[in-house]
Amino acid sequence: MNSATHKRTDSVPLIALHNIRKQYPAVLAVDDVSLSVKAGEIHAVLGENGAGKSTLMKIIYGAVRPDAGRVEWNGQLVNIASPGEARELGIAMVFQHFALFDSITVAENISLALPGKFDLKALAARITEVSQRYGLPLNPLRPVHELSVGERQRVEIVRCLLQSPKLLIMDEPTSVLTPQAVDQLFETLRILAAEGTAIVYISHKLDEIRRLCHRATILRGGRYIGEVDPAAETERRLAELMIGRDFPETQHHAVVAGGITLETMALSVPGDGPFGTALNRVTLRLHSGQILGIAGISGNGQAELLAALTGEFLVDDAQSIWLNGIPIGRMGASARRRLGMVYVPEERLGRGAVPPMTLTQNALLTGYRQGMVQRGLVNAVAVAAYAADCIREYDVRCGGTESPAQSLSGGNLQKYIVGRELRQSPKVMIVAQPTWGVDVAASALIRQQIIDQAAAGVAVLVVSEDLGEILEVCNQVAVIAGGRLSPVRDVSATNAQEIGGWMAGRFPTGDAVLMAHAA
Amino acid sequence: MSLQLPFRLIPRAQPSQRMLVVAPLLAVVLTLLVGLGIFAALGQNPLTAFRVFFIDPVSDIQGWSELLLKASPLCLIALGLAIGFRANIWNIGAEGQMYLGGIFATGLAIHFHETGGAWLLPAMIIAAAVGGALWAAITAALRAHLRTNEILVSLMLTYVADLLVKYLVYGPWQDPQSNNFPFTIQFGDDALFPLLASWSWLGFDTLLEGTRVNLSILMTLVAVPLAWLFMDRSFIGFQLSVAGLAPPAARYAGFSEKRLVWVALLLSGAAAGLAGVSEVAGPIGQLNDRWTPGYGFTAIIVASLGRLHVVGIVFAALLMALLYLGGEAAQIALQLPKAISQVFQGLLLMFLLGCDVLVNYRVERRRAALPVVQPVAAA
Numbered sequence: 032m033n034s035a036t037h038k039r040t041d042s043v044p045l046i047a048l049h050n051i052r053k054q055y056p057a058v059l060a061v062d063d064v065s066l067s068v069k070a071g072e073i074h075a076v077l078g079e080n081g082a083g084k085s086t087l088m089k090i091i092y093g094a095v096r097p098d099a100g101r102v103e104w105n106g107q108l109v110n111i112a113s114p115g116e117a118r119e120l121g122i123a124m125v126f127q128h129f130a131l132f133d134s135i136t137v138a139e140n141i142s143l144a145l146p147g148k149f150d151l152k153a154l155a156a157r158i159t160e161v162s163q164r165y166g167l168p169l170n171p172l173r174p175v176h177e178l179s180v181g182e183r184q185r186v187e188i189v190r191c192l193l194q195s196p197k198l199l200i201m202d203e204p205t206s207v208l209t210p211q212a213v214d215q216l217f218e219t220l221r222i223l224a225a226e227g228t229a230i231v232y233i234s235h236k237l238d239e240i241r242r243l244c245h246r247a248t249i250l251r252g253g254r255y256i257g258e259v260d261p262a263a264e265t266e267r268r269l270a271e272l273m274i275g276r277d278f279p280e281t282q283h284h285a286v287v288a289g290g291i292t293l294e295t296m297a298l299s300v301p302g303d304g305p306f307g308t309a310l311n312r313v314t315l316r317l318h319s320g321q322i323l324g325i326a327g328i329s330g331n332g333q334a335e336l337l338a339a340l341t342g343e344f345l346v347d348d349a350q351s352i353w354l355n356g357i358p359i360g361r362m363g364a365s366a367r368r369r370l371g372m373v374y375v376p377e378e379r380l381g382r383g384a385v386p387p388m389t390l391t392q393n394a395l396l397t398g399y400r401q402g403m404v405q406r407g408l409v410n411a412v413a414v415a416a417y418a419a420d421c422i423r424e425y426d427v428r429c430g431g432t433e434s435p436a437q438s439l440s441g442g443n444l445q446k447y448i449v450g451r452e453l454r455q456s457p458k459v460m461i462v463a464q465p466t467w468g469v470d471v472a473a474s475a476l477i478r479q480q481i482i483d484q485a486a487a488g489v490a491v492l493v494v495s496e497d498l499g500e501i502l503e504v505c506n507q508v509a510v511i512a513g514g515r516l517s518p519v520r521d522v523s524a525t526n527a528q529e530i531g532g533w534m535a536g537r538f539p540t541g542d543a544v545l546m547a548h549a550a
Numbered sequence: 551m552s553l554q555l556p557f558r559l560i561p562r563a564q565p566s567q568r569m570l571v572v573a574p575l576l577a578v579v580l581t582l583l584v585g586l587g588i589f590a591a592l593g594q595n596p597l598t599a600f601r602v603f604f605i606d607p608v609s610d611i612q613g614w615s616e617l618l619l620k621a622s623p624l625c626l627i628a629l630g631l632a633i634g635f636r637a638n639i640w641n642i643g644a645e646g647q648m649y650l651g652g653i654f655a656t657g658l659a660i661h662f663h664e665t666g667g668a669w670l671l672p673a674m675i676i677a678a679a680v681g682g683a684l685w686a687a688i689t690a691a692l693r694a695h696l697r698t699n700e701i702l703v704s705l706m707l708t709y710v711a712d713l714l715v716k717y718l719v720y721g722p723w724q725d726p727q728s729n730n731f732p733f734t735i736q737f738g739d740d741a742l743f744p745l746l747a748s749w750s751w752l753g754f755d756t757l758l759e760g761t762r763v764n765l766s767i768l769m770t771l772v773a774v775p776l777a778w779l780f781m782d783r784s785f786i787g788f789q790l791s792v793a794g795l796a797p798p799a800a801r802y803a804g805f806s807e808k809r810l811v812w813v814a815l816l817l818s819g820a821a822a823g824l825a826g827v828s829e830v831a832g833p834i835g836q837l838n839d840r841w842t843p844g845y846g847f848t849a850i851i852v853a854s855l856g857r858l859h860v861v862g863i864v865f866a867a868l869l870m871a872l873l874y875l876g877g878e879a880a881q882i883a884l885q886l887p888k889a890i891s892q893v894f895q896g897l898l899l900m901f902l903l904g905c906d907v908l909v910n911y912r913v914e915r916r917r918a919a920l921p922v923v924q925p926v927a928a929a
Contacts, residue, residue, distance in 0.1 A: 343801050365804030374802070382798040388791075395788060396803045404785045411783075 051100035324505030371458030442473030615761035630821025643704025645846025646711035651823025654681030682823020
């Protein structure tokens with residue numbers, strides 16, 4: 032098989048995507064992207080969140096259908112209409128989150144994914160054989176609930192390998208792994224590639240891609256940016272390609288930092304679900320008039336921090352979060368809003384707005400304290416007026432106040448949500464991924480709004496994976512990694528290298544900083 | 551390998567709003583068409599059977615009275631259920647909550663049989679609402695505080711409530727002169743809803759002579775606009791809709807899920823309880839062990855058929871009541887089996903669900919098999 036594979040390598044790519052396009056209701060996820068991978072090649076797909084990586088992979092795997100473009104397999108046009116058809120071609124995918132049943136064994140789990148009848152004993156023997164051959168130690172008879180996260184991932188990989196895939200897709204495989212487990216995984220992938228398997232490796236971790244991958248396709252905002260040899264580029268150059276601009280000069284505006292508005296004291300929160308990240312003694316202070324940015328790779332505790340700050344998750348100790356001198360750890364989201372907190376969540380459609388409801392109804396969602404409810408009944412006139420004001424002031428392009436939220440583009444919906452929150456005269460504003468998937472013009476407007484609010488005395492917390500955005504908008508920056516918060520730096524006193532190192536988790540702990548302050 | 555059908559369902563990006571309204575009507579038409587076929591298969595002239603089933607029951611004032619008597623509790627229960635269903639809180643146990651309403655009302659009726667006054671019926675109405683709400687409160691407490699599944703709990707509590715009724719009518723509350731039949735004494739006049747026909751000053755006495763329709767339909771007539779106000783104009787109704795359409799948005803806005811669970815279940819329980827008193831203090835006039843034709847379950851169909859909207863529910867309740875009446879008429883006039891009304895109910899629900907699938911999905915033929923890919927080794 033090997034020699035035959037390598038003969039093909041020179042001429043025809045194993046899989047080639049041409050001019051793929053995918054439009055979701057609120058966002059153009061993939062726009063005219065091409066990608067080709069040869070047998071035996073480890074090919075990175077590099078991009079920020081929202082760059083279109085996952086959508087592109089789902090298209091290859093048959094889980095999403097492109098609106099336009101061609102897919103070729105061994106030079107022949109194919110139409111991969113379902114994951115089943117993808118598997119028949121020889122495409123396997125290891126997902127970021129694993130679908131395993133906890134209460135049954137490794138072998139039983141794998142048997143569920145394999146077609147046809149199965150013989151558990153023979154299967155167990157094959158699992159042992161494959162796992163030894165690729166350096167993935169695994170006992171097929173152990174129940175899954177006893178396995179570590181890294182071992183669970185091995186189960187997924189072995190499950191894929193048993194199908195002898197020609198193309199293996201790995202979706203951010205190292206996000207849940209320890210450094211040692213990462214080294215082991217890379218070894219396995221190199222063996223597979225040497226045997227002729229093509230591997231598509233999705234990541235935004237630049238060092239890993241430089242170590243492992245032969246080629247890298249870079250996506251940004253759903254568009255194809257280019258193809259490079261990652262080992263020949265510096266990390267900084269890759270980051271620039273991925274983010275799309277040089278790290279911007281900090282905008283200096285006169286910052287009048289007022290008193291502490293929002294404060295956490297050694298906030299510890301358990302992780303949200305098996306793939307969550309627990310917060311470990313996070314201490315931060317948000318001053319009025321300031322914009323604090325929290326950078327970091329997704330899944331490092333951002334979701335838990337936001338849930339704890341906004342009251343969607345109630346912490347045990349009321350005194351671990353303070354808002355304007357009031358301990359709010361045990362207060363729900365509604366009570367915190369009453370104290371002047373507003374929140375623009377990352378997930379616009381489905382959390383920040385109810386998709387099938389009109390913009391008017393969506394104004395009521397959080398604006399209900401602005402004179403919209405009298406004696407338990409909704410004052411429809413007041414709500415519609417509020418919605419109309421948001422649309423006018425924030426330049427929301429839509430069909431009017433009665434348009435459903437899901438009919439708006441991502442940028443316009445985000446402007447509407449930002450407007451709805453800001454018109455409530457907040458004291459604290461929390462914004463997650465403010466311009467994720469938002470077009471350039473709307474991004475500029477939203478960023479300007481954030482800066483203007485701070486100038487008017489609001490304390491703003493921006494949580495974003497887009498480091499460029501944080502350096503552009505914020506006065507201060509900290510990094511969250513592994514559930515811990517780095518020291519806070521003035522944006523003018525730091526640089527991308529330092530922040531990048533912190534993103535990998537290399538920074539003194541919050542406690543150490545506190546002690547330094549005390550000393 | 552999964553089953554390979556020649557077609558498959560693709561979700562529509564934006565289901566047509568018009569079809570959402572048309573689908574229930576289409577389901578009704580399809581049910582009627584299949585019904586004609588069933589009549590024919592049973593050896594009846596389909597058109598005669600159709601007339602007996604759907605026209606004759608409402609061809610006189612007597613029929614309309616019976617129709618209202620059946621539609622009223624169905625409508626009442628379905629309005630309560632719709633409040634919860636909008637928030638994805640699935641109270642399947644309205645039947646049991648109705649039993650409890652009946653039990654609570656009966657307790658008062660029996661206890662104050664000799665001594666009652668004009669206050670007795672209003673007290674029974676309140677007791678019935680409380681009884682139904684208390685029964686639903688068990689489900690609410692378990693769901694809100696222990697995160698159990700409200701579908702299972704409310705459904706299973708229905709069987710508990712059924713046994714409770716049986717215990718009472720075979721035991722402590724049995725009529726001493728019943729010759730061991732399972733029923734209570736007949737309620738006194740103070741414990742019964744007056745017949746509309748008895749209110750001569752309304753001028754209905756001649757028109758309504760001999761009909762059984764009673765004042766309990768007033769409860770439904772009041773409940774309809776109140777339910778509309780609650781569901782479509784109140785802030786808590788809005789919160790329930792948000793919780794149903796986008797649970798993360800409800801959490802984001804800070805709407806308390808526990809509170810919504812309590813509100814939805816207590817209101818639907820109270821509505822079912824009221825339906826219970828309208829029966830025991832209405833046409834039946836006592837508590838016995840088989841006094842309901844399953845209104846609590848049929849109301850689930852009514853709520854779905856009515857699209858969880860007040861106006862739709864009113865019409866759906868009338869239609870379901872007609873199916874009950876038609877089934878009875880068909881038994882008597884055509885010697886068709888009793889199950890025929892349930893067959894129609896089942897058909898209706900099935901067609902509604904089927905139409906809903908087509909509203910939300912489009913059917914697409916699977917394309918021809920994939921182009922054959924040469925195995926790599928063969929190259």
